[in-house]
Amino acid sequence: MNLIEPMTYDLPMDLSAERQVLGILxxxxxxxxxxxxxxxxxxxxxxxHRRIYEIILDIxxxxxxxxxxxxxNRLHADSIxxxxxxxxxxxxxxFVALSxxxxxxxxxxxxxxxxxxxxxxxxxxxLALDPKNEDLDAIQAKAQELIFAATxxxxxxxxxxxxxxxxLNKCYINLLRRREGDPEAYGLSVRFPxxxxxxxxxxxxxxxxxxxxxxxxxxxxxLNMAANVAKxxxxxxxxxxxxxxxxxxxxxxxxxxxxHKAGDQHIVTSHEYQGRLxxxxxxxxxxxFNELYPLPISIVxxxxxxxxxxxxxxxxxxxxxxxxxxxxxxxxxLIKPPDNASRSWTLIVGEMVRELRDLAGELDxxxxxxxxxxxxxxxxxxxxxxxxxLRDSGxxxxxxDVIMFLYxxxxxxxxxxxxxxxxxxxxxxxxxxxxxxxxxxxLRFIKEYTRFIDEYTK
Amino acid sequence: MGDLDRTKLIFIDTCRNxxxxxxxxxxxxxxxxxxxxxxxxxxxxxxxxxxxxxxxGLSDLIG
Numbered sequence: 001m002n003l004i005e006p007m008t009y010d011l012p013m014d015l016s017a018e019r020q021v022l023g024i025l026x027x028x029x030x031x032x033x034x035x036x037x038x039x040x041x042x043x044x045x046x047x048x049h050r051r052i053y054e055i056i057l058d059i060x061x062x063x064x065x066x067x068x069x070x071x072x073n074r075l076h077a078d079s080i081x082x083x084x085x086x087x088x089x090x091x092x093x094x095f096v097a098l099s100x101x102x103x104x105x106x107x108x109x110x111x112x113x114x115x116x117x118x119x120x121x122x123x124x125x126x127l128a129l130d131p132k133n134e135d136l137d138a139i140q141a142k143a144q145e146l147i148f149a150a151t152x153x154x155x156x157x158x159x160x161x162x163x164x165x166x167x168l169n170k171c172y173i174n175l176l177r178r179r180e181g182d183p184e185a186y187g188l189s190v191r192f193p194x195x196x197x198x199x200x201x202x203x204x205x206x207x208x209x210x211x212x213x214x215x216x217x218x219x220x221x222x223l224n225m226a227a228n229v230a231k232x233x234x235x236x237x238x239x240x241x242x243x244x245x246x247x248x249x250x251x252x253x254x255x256x257x258x259x260h261k262a263g264d265q266h267i268v269t270s271h272e273y274q275g276r277l278x279x280x281x282x283x284x285x286x287x288x289f290n291e292l293y294p295l296p297i298s299i300v301x302x303x304x305x306x307x308x309x310x311x312x313x314x315x316x317x318x319x320x321x322x323x324x325x326x327x328x329x330x331x332x333x334l335i336k337p338p339d340n341a342s343r344s345w346t347l348i349v350g351e352m353v354r355e356l357r358d359l360a361g362e363l364d365x366x367x368x369x370x371x372x373x374x375x376x377x378x379x380x381x382x383x384x385x386x387x388x389x390l391r392d393s394g395x396x397x398x399x400x401d402v403i404m405f406l407y408x409x410x411x412x413x414x415x416x417x418x419x420x421x422x423x424x425x426x427x428x429x430x431x432x433x434x435x436x437x438x439x440x441x442x443l444r445f446i447k448e449y450t451r452f453i454d455e456y457t458k
Numbered sequence: 459m460g461d462l463d464r465t466k467l468i469f470i471d472t473c474r475n476x477x478x479x480x481x482x483x484x485x486x487x488x489x490x491x492x493x494x495x496x497x498x499x500x501x502x503x504x505x506x507x508x509x510x511x512x513x514x515g516l517s518d519l520i521g
Contacts, residue, residue, distance in 0.1 A: 026463075027463075065495055067494075067495045068463055068466055068467050068470075069466065069470050069491040069494050069495055070491070070495070072467065072470055072471070072474075073491060076474065083471075084471070085467045085468065085470070085471035088467050089464055089467055089468075092461075092463040092464045092467065093464070
């Protein structure tokens with residue numbers, strides 16, 4: 001096969017089913033309500049059929065009478081054909097029993113679905129073979145976009161409208177499951193009781209912003225969460241735009257080493273982990289490695305990723321891991337914005353967050369998006385972050401389902417913290433929760449082990 | 459049903475040709491279209507009477 005030559009083939013179609021649908025719609029115009037959300041003109045392969053369907057839709061939207069005479073006159077006015085009757089007479093010869101509408105529509109949906117896949121493959125082929133396209137990552141991302149778009153069901157419009165009974169049924173089932181103590185009835189637990197208590201678990205389709213000034217422990221906290229989730233065999237996808245995979249791996253190991261003690265003493269200190277370990281220390285560390293090996297955490301460590309690249313990788317991962325439970329992106333300000341210098345930074349950031357929220361909805365998983373806070377916080381006497389601190393970084397708050405801030409008083413007032421014994425205390429401030437209350441909970445941060453512990457929960 | 463629709467289409471196509479030939483006015487043509495759309499609501503006599511009112515020549519042609 002010659003790869004360079006354009007491929008020629010007949011696209012799949014069923015002209016008889018096309019005639020049947022049109023014939024039924026003209027004969028029984030009341031059935032258009034059943035069709036209008038499911039069939040687009042592109043579902044009709046014959047150009048004349050497509051035009052007739054467009055005319056039917058137009059008359060329907062203008063609340064006019066749908067009849068052969070009206071369609072005849074529209075075709076005549078279009079000057080598409082000299083013989084409108086010749087296009088319409090074959091429709092009158094179709095078997096137009098109402099019971100044939102659904103099967104004929106299914107045929108059109110099927111054929112059009114196949115055509116879209118074939119056309120997407122053609123586009124991918126042209127894209128890949130175009131010598132002007134040199135960036136492999138960009139080609140792969142675009143190819144995934146094309147294939148994903150072609151394989152999305154467009155026959156889902158009916159799902160948009162749900163009656164209250166349907167909605168309440170789902171709520172009631174969840175209520176029963178919660179009553180029975182079914183953990184699946186809640187959102188995703190991150191195994192920090194104080195955080196889970198505030199959120200009742202992170203909800204699927206939500207975008208959760210975790211924002212703080214540098215050194216507050218954002219990455220450490222989400223890595224702890226990732227490990228806690230993955231220990232229940234729930235896959236986690238971690239996008240690191242800052243640290244490389246080994247740094248992340250070391251942090252996960254260190255965090256787990258914290259739990260291994262001999263009496264009051266840690267067997268391996270964070271400092272020792274970076275050096276040469278004794279045999280005993282090595283054995284313990286190896287045990288930690290063996291415990292961590294099977295955890296389903298996947299890491300993408302690539303700087304300068306764009307939202308479309310993140311989306312493409314997340315879609316691919318979800319396709320391979322349908323039970324994906326959590327996506328973490330570290331962090332927003334390192335995502336490469338689209339090449340559109342004419343728009344303000346606020347709009348660009350807001351758009352990126354909105355796209356990531358849409359991705360959470362599409363993949364049906366929560367996404368935790370880390371965000372850096374700007375220096376404005378430092379200029380205040382009270383350095384606890386507030387919602388307004390996010391405003392300079394775009395309209396994030398508008399799109400976020402949950403906004404959490406981290407604040408460590410010992411970072412700003414070390415003497416005071418030493419005197420009061422509050423070193424390592426971290427305030428997790430819930431500034432916004434679309435589905436819950438706001439408030440503050442406390443964790444302790446063991447910085448040398450990058451480990452958070454929940455010792456304040458009663 | 460299919461036969462009636464086909465007959466209507468052939469008839470309307472003929473009327474359109476008569477308009478092109480100047481034998482039928484545009485207004486008469488659209489009245490005939492409207493009549494055909496309402497055809498199922500009337501009996502044969504009513505239809506003939508309506509058609510005769512719009513165009514006696516055409517009515518005589520169908521006879």
